[in-house]
Amino acid sequence: MKVVAINGSARAGGNTRILIDRVCAELGKEGIDSEAIELAGKTIRGCRACRKCSSRKDERCSMGDDDLNEILPHIYSADGLILGSPTYFADISPEMKALIDRSGMVNRSNDHLLKRRPGAAVVAVRRAGAMHAFDSINHYFTINQMIIVGSTYWNIGIGRDKGDVEADEEGLQTMADLGRNMAWLLKKLAN
Numbered sequence: 001m002k003v004v005a006i007n008g009s010a011r012a013g014g015n016t017r018i019l020i021d022r023v024c025a026e027l028g029k030e031g032i033d034s035e036a037i038e039l040a041g042k043t044i045r046g047c048r049a050c051r052k053c054s055s056r057k058d059e060r061c062s063m064g065d066d067d068l069n070e071i072l073p074h075i076y077s078a079d080g081l082i083l084g085s086p087t088y089f090a091d092i093s094p095e096m097k098a099l100i101d102r103s104g105m106v107n108r109s110n111d112h113l114l115k116r117r118p119g120a121a122v123v124a125v126r127r128a129g130a131m132h133a134f135d136s137i138n139h140y141f142t143i144n145q146m147i148i149v150g151s152t153y154w155n156i157g158i159g160r161d162k163g164d165v166e167a168d169e170e171g172l173q174t175m176a177d178l179g180r181n182m183a184w185l186l187k188k189l190a191n
């Protein structure tokens with residue numbers, strides 16, 4: 001079993017990634033593999049609304065001039081999905097939004113490849129707006145017939161500079177609990 005975690009931050013290895021890694025560490029303890037993909041340094045443009053994905057049905061986006069198609073097979077082959085984003089102006093990063101729009105359209109055009117797979121949002125925030133970002137990601141899971149995994153608090157970690165989130169004990173605990181819950185659900189679904 002494998003979980004794919006996407007970090008939508010423009011800053012690779014920052015607070016969002018630290019939170020994601022905390023979830024993945026718990027998955028690992030439960031024998032579940034994970035793969036983290038950084039969007040930083042990649043180009044993921046916004047959806048052009050060409051609707052070609054719904055006529056071609058080839059599990060790809062027709063926009064072949066950026067990095068999305070390289071990521072799509074990782075998303076669709078995962079048993080579980082984590083979408084992580086920093087809070088930018090009380091919402092998700094533009095890269096994560098573009099990935100959500102385009103991978104969501106391709107998913108829906110191909111008979112809901114992600115149907116009934118567990119999904120979890122992870123959000124880093126300095127001060128405010130994290131709930132909105134968290135909700136934005138959860139909209140992806142619900143429209144794609146996925147199952148949202150919960151934790152002991154909403155999946156948010158607090159910090160501004162790279163590494164600050166390490167001091168947010170409750171945030172890290174929330175991620176650990178999330179990892180354990182996701183592992184539990186994945187094992188139930190596999191039976």
Ligand SMILES: Cc1cc2nc3c(=O)[nH]c(=O)nc-3n(C[C@H](O)[C@H](O)[C@H](O)COP(=O)(O)O)c2cc1C
Pocket residue numbers: 009010011013014015016017085086087088089090091124125126127128129130158159160161162163
């Ligand atoms: C463009 C931009 C917008 C931001 N907007 C917010 C915001 O609305 N609320 C907030 O609390 N922090 C905001 N922040 C701070 C980041 O959410 C915070 O530093 C976060 O830990 C970054 O995660 P990262 O290290 O994974 O990039 C913003 C940062 C940037 C670069």
